[in-house]
Amino acid sequence: xxxxxxxxxxxxxxxxxxxxxxxxxxxxxxxxxxxxxxxxxxxxxxxxxxxxxxxxxxxxxxxxxxxxxxxxxxxxxxxxxxxxxxxxxxxxxxxxxxxxxxxxxxxxxxxxxxxxxxxxxxxxxxxxxxxxxxxxxxxxxxxxxxxxxxxxxxxxxxxxxxxxxxxxxxxxxxxxxxxxxxxxxxxxxxxxxxxxxxxxxxxxxxxxxx
Numbered sequence: 001x002x003x004x005x006x007x008x009x010x011x012x013x014x015x016x017x018x019x020x021x022x023x024x025x026x027x028x029x030x031x032x033x034x035x036x037x038x039x040x041x042x043x044x045x046x047x048x049x050x051x052x053x054x055x056x057x058x059x060x061x062x063x064x065x066x067x068x069x070x071x072x073x074x075x076x077x078x079x080x081x082x083x084x085x086x087x088x089x090x091x092x093x094x095x096x097x098x099x100x101x102x103x104x105x106x107x108x109x110x111x112x113x114x115x116x117x118x119x120x121x122x123x124x125x126x127x128x129x130x131x132x133x134x135x136x137x138x139x140x141x142x143x144x145x146x147x148x149x150x151x152x153x154x155x156x157x158x159x160x161x162x163x164x165x166x167x168x169x170x171x172x173x174x175x176x177x178x179x180x181x182x183x184x185x186x187x188x189x190x191x192x193x194x195x196x197x198x199x200x201x202x203x204x205x206x207x208x209x210x
Contacts, residue, residue, distance in 0.1 A: 177193060
């Protein structure tokens, strides 16, 4: 599976479920609600991450480094690999992807396959209502430094591919420390995030340009 296909699997599985009926569920933990609200007010920033894949076919985990830039106006840039093997950019006029040294390919941010994914990356879908609509809370473990929350998709057909979503959030800074996706086939994808850094207007313009 290519890096871009893996990214699409992660975000499409998490955020393209629509029209689900309400189900009886535990309320979202207060920290998760606070974290979701904080995402709406985050400044322009860049976050480094380490992505680790485990599959039954791999003898050793596969680790890849990446970076994610998110801007207050909803634009973003996502890079996976060093040097970047996959680059996703939404500058609010174009939504495009490039693999390696290939040409840019245009994506339609309004397309049902990408719309929720694009809106999540931009920060526009991070709300308690969205999380409550799509997930059930399975478990919560917390200490002074980390709160671990396990979520399960509501839709049965999604659970065949996505078994569980685990988040680790700092209760002090409301920062997402780690995201782990457990797939139905026994594979897992873990993303560990570094401390966010500020981004200047000049750097933003360069990052969003072709």
